[in-house]
Amino acid sequence: MVNIAICDDEKSYVDTLLNDITEIYGENNSFHFRSFNSGEDIISNFSRGEFDIIFMDIEMKELDGLKTAEYIRSIDRNVILAFLTNYDKFVYSGYEVNAFRYILKDQARPIYLKQIKDTIDEYSRKFKYITIYLNDVLQKLMIDDIYYIEVYSREIIIHLADKCHRTTGKLKDYENSFKGMYFAKPDKSHLVNAANIDFVEKDRLLLKNGEHLYISRKHYKEIVDAFVDYTKSRCI
Template sequence: MINIAICDDEKICIDTLLNDITEIYGDTTRFHFRSFNSGEDIISNFTRGQFDIIFMDIEMAEMDGLKTAEYIRSLDRNVILAFLTNYEKFVYSGYEVNAFRYILKDQPRPIYIKQIKDTINEYNRKLKYITIYSNDVLQKLMIDDIYYIEVYSREIIIHLADKCHRTTGKLKDYEDTFKGMYFAKPDRSHLVNAANIDFVEKDRLLLKNGEHLYISRRHYKDIVEAFIEYTKSRCI
């Protein structure tokens, strides 16, 4: 069950989005919807982990969508936020709340439908995980939490934001597993998750946890392409 909140101060917009999701997916028994008519309304009823996806209008009276999202993000860093707006000027607002999409209400319908589907597909993508044996214990690691994988002296080291797990295997096996998921090699010994890259320079990349890795000349193009493709997937 995917828990979806829709926050908009115009009921017709809430009803339209509900109808659009129903039209896209047909059977909506996999979804649970809850609607809110203001930023204050959703905040007063919000708890961490309550929703998987929130579609939120940016332009609302009193407490707008950006301020509402800041509060929600302070409590829940995992919920997927998608902003709805009538104006292109708002499309690049709110990166500080890590919004997944900015959806223009009045745009060609094929693009609008694709953005709705992309937002819901992001939930499915974030569910993906791998299992590894580390210290004789079978562990589940969410792929989004992986920053990079390193091969060192016949050992695989999987680095998360603030810790790492050691296991056995081949780096090539992880390349195959993560194919099409925005992973790329900066050199022959590392495999990086582009979702956790902050920026790329000529000969190194900086990760969101402050670590940096050097990029070989041979692998620079692969890193840049993965970073651009991931960024495009978040903004289009």
Template sequence: MIELAIVEDEDSYASQLTEYINKYQSESGNKFKITRFKDGDEITNGYKGQFDIILMDIEMKLMDGMTAAEEIRKLDQDVIIMFITNMTNYAIRGYQVDALDYVLKPVSYFAFSQKLGRAISKINKRSTNVMTIEMPSGVKKIYIDNLLYIESSGHNIIFHTFNETFSIRAKLMDYEQQLLGYHFFRSNKGYLVNLRHVDGVENGCCIINGESLLISRARKNDFMAALTNYMAEVI
């Protein structure tokens, strides 16, 4: 199911886009859940990173589409934004918010379906293993495959990825449940390790991205069994 938002203040255009999406759905077999917003402030207010594609009108009364896109990009780097406009001079600003494309008014079904197909292809190329994390400043999406390990520290947990480290107030066991089936395993009570990224085991520690993470005595046999099973699956 593809979560798609239409942000359009004109009812006639919103209805036309909905009609085109339903037609594309019947032709392609892709399933859409469509949510309509009448202004940029509606979609940015309480935005939770729930959409895969946003069709954004640029000219709206309370908050224009470009401003709304800038606000959304602060919270969500992955959502695909496509602008709906009758003006072509927004291209440079569009690059600043990583807009995928523009749909020019009046909208033709052929042009729209081609651009929507391009957006769906981009979605399909991404890893389907995405985790959404509630942050104090908004929401953050991370690809599970890029997550090295999660560390418990007091009342917080720390996410370690290839590119960054960040923390939230949460319990490790909450994410241990979410990551069941993704080859994560506790090396000790403080580390939840992505077995995909274990480079080796030395001196009672597993080596991940050059770091040594302690394997507790109580968990050593189970951890080694889980690691062996994972390696057997991927070879």
């Protein structure tokens, strides 16, 4: 169950957003909704982990969305925040509280619906995990934490920011499991999470932890496409 909060002082828009989400995902979705009509209202009902996603109107009376988000972010760093507004002048302010998305209410409907969907899908991407055996114990590993996976001497090595885990399996199986999640192969022995790529050069890529990986000519387009698609998903 994904817990979604909608905070907007226009009740009509709260109803509209609920209908829009139902249009995207259908009636039989796994969402639980709570609505709030002011910043003060959601703050008085907020605690860490209370919600997975918050859609927040910026232009509210009394305590506006940005001030409300500052308070929420001081308590919960993981909740996904998406700002809603009729104006584009607040776009840069939203990123000061690590907002995932800035959504104009009156923009072209296909783009608007895509942004709503991307926001909700981000929860699935961010908190999706795999299970692997480590020292004969089955453990969860968050996919968002994976930098890359390599196959070496019949072993699978899963690299995180500052450590790695060794397990068994086939690289192809991981490739199939991560379809649609911005993973790509820079060569035949590695599978990289584009979410953790810093930049791409002609024959190598730099990861956010400072590591470099070689890119073969055959796989260059695959890496670039994954990196561009991931970057675009963050700003469209």
